[in-house]
Amino acid sequence: MPLDEEPEIPFFEVHEIVVPHLGHVPIVKGDFTGLPKKIQQFIAFYADYMKPRGIFICDGSDEEAHMVINKLLERGTLHHLPKYEENYICSTDPQDVARVEGKTFICTKNKHTSVARSRAGAKGGLGLWLSPEEAKKEMDERWPGCMAGRMMYVLPFCMGPLGSPLSKYGIQLTDSNYVLLCMRIMTRMSSQVFNLIGEGDFVKCVHTMGCPRPWRKKVVNHWPCNPEKVLILHFPEEHKVKSFGSGYGGNSLLGKKCFALRIASNLARDEGWMAEHMLIMGVTNPAGKERFIAAAFPSACGKTNLAMLKPSLPGWKVRVVGDDIAWMRFNDKGELYGINPESGFFGVAPGTNWKTNPNAMASFQKNSIFTNVARTADGGYFWEGMEDEVDKDIEITTWLGQPWKIGMPGKAAHPNSRFTAPASQCPIIHPRWEDPEGVPIHALLFGGRRPEGVPLVIESRSWEHGVMLGASLKSETTAAAEFKGKSIMHDPMAMRPFMGYNFGHYLQHWLDFNKPPNKMPKIYHVNWFRVGKDGRFLWPGFGENIRVIDWICRRLDGEDIAVDSAVGMLPKKGSIDLTGIEDKVNWDEMFTLPKDYWQSDIRETIEFLDTEVGDDLPPRLRQELNEQEERIKKM
Numbered sequence: 001m002p003l004d005e006e007p008e009i010p011f012f013e014v015h016e017i018v019v020p021h022l023g024h025v026p027i028v029k030g031d032f033t034g035l036p037k038k039i040q041q042f043i044a045f046y047a048d049y050m051k052p053r054g055i056f057i058c059d060g061s062d063e064e065a066h067m068v069i070n071k072l073l074e075r076g077t078l079h080h081l082p083k084y085e086e087n088y089i090c091s092t093d094p095q096d097v098a099r100v101e102g103k104t105f106i107c108t109k110n111k112h113t114s115v116a117r118s119r120a121g122a123k124g125g126l127g128l129w130l131s132p133e134e135a136k137k138e139m140d141e142r143w144p145g146c147m148a149g150r151m152m153y154v155l156p157f158c159m160g161p162l163g164s165p166l167s168k169y170g171i172q173l174t175d176s177n178y179v180l181l182c183m184r185i186m187t188r189m190s191s192q193v194f195n196l197i198g199e200g201d202f203v204k205c206v207h208t209m210g211c212p213r214p215w216r217k218k219v220v221n222h223w224p225c226n227p228e229k230v231l232i233l234h235f236p237e238e239h240k241v242k243s244f245g246s247g248y249g250g251n252s253l254l255g256k257k258c259f260a261l262r263i264a265s266n267l268a269r270d271e272g273w274m275a276e277h278m279l280i281m282g283v284t285n286p287a288g289k290e291r292f293i294a295a296a297f298p299s300a301c302g303k304t305n306l307a308m309l310k311p312s313l314p315g316w317k318v319r320v321v322g323d324d325i326a327w328m329r330f331n332d333k334g335e336l337y338g339i340n341p342e343s344g345f346f347g348v349a350p351g352t353n354w355k356t357n358p359n360a361m362a363s364f365q366k367n368s369i370f371t372n373v374a375r376t377a378d379g380g381y382f383w384e385g386m387e388d389e390v391d392k393d394i395e396i397t398t399w400l401g402q403p404w405k406i407g408m409p410g411k412a413a414h415p416n417s418r419f420t421a422p423a424s425q426c427p428i429i430h431p432r433w434e435d436p437e438g439v440p441i442h443a444l445l446f447g448g449r450r451p452e453g454v455p456l457v458i459e460s461r462s463w464e465h466g467v468m469l470g471a472s473l474k475s476e477t478t479a480a481a482e483f484k485g486k487s488i489m490h491d492p493m494a495m496r497p498f499m500g501y502n503f504g505h506y507l508q509h510w511l512d513f514n515k516p517p518n519k520m521p522k523i524y525h526v527n528w529f530r531v532g533k534d535g536r537f538l539w540p541g542f543g544e545n546i547r548v549i550d551w552i553c554r555r556l557d558g559e560d561i562a563v564d565s566a567v568g569m570l571p572k573k574g575s576i577d578l579t580g581i582e583d584k585v586n587w588d589e590m591f592t593l594p595k596d597y598w599q600s601d602i603r604e605t606i607e608f609l610d611t612e613v614g615d616d617l618p619p620r621l622r623q624e625l626n627e628q629e630e631r632i633k634k635m
């Protein structure tokens with residue numbers, strides 16, 4: 001049998017393989033024989049490989065979800081939150097709380113399809129490669145029989161609006177019903193997808209918690225998982241994802257990071273489009289002119305908040321198209337259009353409240369799932385940042401199940417705790433969010449958590465300069481992955497954890513878009529997180545970010561409100577509207593460019609890209625870096 005363990009051609013008549021085999025595995029729900037043959041083969045093969053006790057073919061309906069929810073309530077995995085309609089809460093095993101970058105690999109025949117030809121001393125921070133042979137060895141150790149005694153759910157889903165030419169189909173197999181419930185919110189899950197796929201292509205996603213029965217280890221929080229054996233493998237050449245041992249977010253909701261970023265970026269490279277870790281928002285100015293902005297910030301750096309921003313400036317309207325992932329393509333007129341491939345928000349809970357993000361709050365008042373947040377005695381959710389929105393003395397149960405009250409030491413919710421909410425419930429969801437054509441993208445933003453040196457906003461000089469600013473992106477670490485403590489990490493294009501192929505080739509792909517008839521959107525770098533000498537944020541952020549968006553929109557209109565600087569164009573002093581917050585912000589502190597800081601910053605960035613991307617770093621990008629360094633020297 002080939003390495004790819006699904007038999008390819010020559011193929012037997014399907015029913016000959018499938019039927020005898022399925023004699024052993026009952027179909028608990030769904031019409032197996034009514035499925036397209038190729039899908040039957042996929043299911044049958046993995047059923048044989050993973051040995052579940054039954055197969056449950058999902059249709060995405062409400063009845064189905066309720067059936068699963070009731071089972072999970074009975075078992076204690078989920079708890080109902082009686083304060084709302086159909087809201088549920090669950091806690092994971094505390095060892096399974098975030099993405100695990102060190103266990104996430106891209107598997108291609110040729111190593112340098114996946115990772116750049118880095119130089120000696122490289123840490124391999126831009127994606128990890130595993131050969132198909134090694135991957136097979138690792139899989140053989142884990143997958144055979146991994147679903148013994150458990151149900152295998154078959155989830156048919158579509159990334160992107162059903163029927164959009166930009167959309168793609170997937171089928172996920174999983175033994176986690178939590179994953180089923182979340183995928184149902186995050187993707188368009190429906191039995192219609194089986195027919196739309198037919199005998200065509202789909203992304204094969206195979207996920208397991210990796211705890212076959214009899215399972216002899218202790219299960220914590222009714223959340224069986226296998227942290228020692230976590231492994232997340234991507235096979236872009238075969239359009240396949242395999243994930244073992246974790247039920248958390250980006251590790252297990254395979255439509256999200258694994259498919260919509262890592263596999264999709266490969267498809268995008270081959271088909272001439274872009275799959276990016278970006279929100280998409282529509283902003284309408286007081287005169288009624290609407291622009292669409294896509295913005296890439298690393299995990300837990302403010303995408304959801306910006307996408308749903310409640311403008312503090314009068315007359316502005318913001319509407320969200322997507323809060324995490326954008327698929328974008330230039331049309332034949334050279335205009336960039338983007339869609340949100342997801343249909344839900346998997347948002348960071350801590351910090352979210354009626355003041356910072358009322359639109360997110362409104363989105364999860366019903367039909368939502370909360371993971372690793374705390375509970376109040378009156379049946380509500382709670383996390384850090386909600387102190388002013390609940391009774392100060394209320395009894396709280398932490399995400400770890402401990403009794404707790406506001407003011408006590410420790411945290412009530414895990415810092416990477418999340419809400420999973422249907423996008424359609426967001427009060428400011430854009431009427432065109434499911435437009436099969438997508439929405440036109442007028443500007444691209446990059447940004448991260450930069451406590452030092454980096455001004456509120458920088459406009460790039462050109463497309464190439466903007467790509468360089470994106471490639472130079474750095475940010476303070478957050479709780480979204482396994483890194484401990486706070487340090488500034490490189491996160492080029494906010495894609496470090498999500499790169500699906502050689503980062504040098506990816507940068508070249510970006511550079512190559514700049515050709516006729518393409519009209520290149522302007523690129524900006526923003527930083528809401530600069531801190532002053534007193535250690536406090538210099539910029540109030542959240543709803544006030546509209547002031548920066550306003551400045552950007554005026555730049556798109558060609559207003560003369562920017563001045564040249566060594567690092568890019570900066571706002572002319574006073575050109576950002578600070579009406580009403582003049583006494584809260586110090587312009588000079590926010591925009592000063594400390595020469596020492598920038599000199600060592602650009603050196604360090606060049607060193608990083610030279611080492612990690614090596615000979616695959618596009619010469620054009622290297623030239624941009626050199627020119628930036630020269631300008632900084634002359635500052």
Ligand SMILES: Nc1nc2c(ncn2[C@@H]2O[C@H](COP(=O)(O)OP(=O)(O)OP(=O)(O)O)[C@@H](O)[C@H]2O)c(=O)[nH]1
Nearest residue numbers: 299300301302303304305348350351480528541542
């Ligand atoms: N100071 C400050 N904090 C912010 C701002 N925007 C977001 N945050 C905080 O940053 C954290 C993460 O914000 P999100 O909007 O959830 O980040 P994200 O990029 O969507 O994160 P992922 O879902 O992991 O990709 C939250 O705790 C927010 O409160 C801002 O403008 N200023």
Ligand SMILES: O=C([O-])CC(=O)C(=O)O
Nearest residue numbers: 099249250251257299480
């Ligand atoms: O992938 C996850 O687990 C959550 C997420 O959106 C991110 O980290 O960017």
Ligand SMILES: [Mn+2]
Nearest residue numbers: 298299300324
């Ligand atoms: Mn994200």
